[in-house]
Amino acid sequence: MVVEKVVIEESARIIIPEKGVFYNPHMRFCRSLSVIAADAFATVRGKDLRICEPLTASGIRSIRYAKEVKHINSIISCDANRFAVKYAIRNVELNEVHDIVKVYKCDANLLMTSFSRRGQRFNYIDLDPFGTPSPFFDSAVRAVEHGGLICYTATDMANLCGVHPLSCFRTYSSYPIAKCGYVHEVAIRISLFSLASSAARHGLYIKPLLAHFTRHYIRVYSQLFYDESEAKKIFMENVGFLYHCFKCNNRRLSKFRNIEARTCSICGSKMTVAGPIWIGKIFDKEFLKAISKSMEKYSFSDQEKIVKTVKLISEEASGPPLYYNIPKMCKSLNVQMPKINALIEELRSYGFYACRTHFDPQGIRTTASTLDIIKILTSQR
Incomplete structure (x- = not known):
């Protein structure tokens, strides 16, 4: 006999088994901010969203999008776990959003690849894996339309923050740095380099709109645009290396083609090099204004924390890289x-x-x- 429990999260009510279907209550904040970001993005673009959530698990994220964001055209969700799909379909029906959300048993990359033709692509893809999102980037960039948005979560912080540098290099093609004092921002920049690399291979470039570190994960929202010549230019201008001095905490960034000497300009020590990483902007002030406006429509249980986080990010958005x-x-x-x-x-x-x-x-x-x-x-x- 399967032991089940009922979970209520904001407007959604779902049923999950005690084992076999992943649901993390600590990600409520992430899902609430995602709803606000989706509303802001739809408002800015003036276009209803066609959302893809290829790692749906219990279906909670897709259900909340369907119930809490007005400008939704359709949501395609899937999971490779047949047990998860069974509960996701059940939860979609329970929340009466079956006319918007369709759930399939399918591999995430296979689903996104099947929607990679022009005219079939999504304008909003949400990747929320267990661990790294990088194995899904290549399929995601091919399945997003011009000007569309890819948002993703990464929970493999030990890799991104330099505890397991070789694992990070294998996963993201970037060598991290540990204990530098700003590892969580570097983690975001490593993940953005990976996304930008996947995009550039297909003639797209990225425009990060919002990124944040919370609890045990990073979350990033980035627009993508089709333009091969611009993709090459933006990639070369916004990808580079980080030089850090562990003696005096000096740091500097250099563009990919401008490799510099590793001598610290302050104390003369040998600097540690990390990268390649995204050295461009990770916040967009106009999108943050839209986020702030969309926040007024909601009163989530995490609203106070969301408001505080967005306020801090809005303040630091005008600043330079690396805190x-x-x-x-x-x-x-x-x-x-x-x-x-x-x-x-x-x-x-x-x-x-x-x-x-x-x-x-x-x-x-x-x-x-x-x-x-x-x-x-x-x-x-």
Whole structure:
């Protein structure tokens, strides 16, 4: 006998077995923000969404899209697990969204490939795998229409954050860096490099709209466009390497074709190199405005956290790549940790852009150089 339980998440009510069908209650925040992002994207484009969710499991994400986003044309969902498909179909019927959501038993890549012809493609693809999304990128970029959006979750943070560097290189074709103080942003940039590489192979380029790190995962939303000449140009301009000095925490980014010397300009130490990574923007200010506007339509149980996260991201969207972990810098300098808000105000008084970051409560994003920050921190001795 299969033991089942009923789960209520916002507007959705689903039935899942105790074993055999994956459902993570800690991803409620991610799903709620995804609903808001889908509403914002549909509003900005002025077009109903044709959504593909090729790793549906219990069907909760597709059901919430169908019930909570007004501008939906259709949703195609699938899972390779026949047990999961059985419950997903049952949950779709339970929530009375069977006219919008269609569930199939199918391999994720096979499903997306079957919709890769022009005129059949989706304008919104949501990849929410267990672990890495990279095995699905190639099929996803071929199944998305011009100007469409691919959003994905990655939970393989140990790989992306440098704990298992060879596994990361095998999965994303990028060598990570560990314990640099901003590993979660690097994780997003590694995943974006992988997506951009897959897109470029098919004559597409990416335009990241939103990215965030929460709990044990990263979540990224990126538009894709068909233009072979532009794809080559944007790829070369936005892909490069990260150089990090573990002695003084200095860092710099270089474009793919501009390989630089590994000597730190501050202390002369040998810098560690990571990459290739996406060195371009990971936030789009106009899309964040649309997100903020769409938030007003909802009152989710995680609404306060969503509002706080989007506010922080909106503030840091104008800043440069790579934030600073202040406790790590203070430890290397052997100085007392200042109050974050006081440090931000001091940086601003010198004319630098400075703000908090959603990645790290003890981190700041600023246009000040590493040397400028070192001077301010050491002057407080």
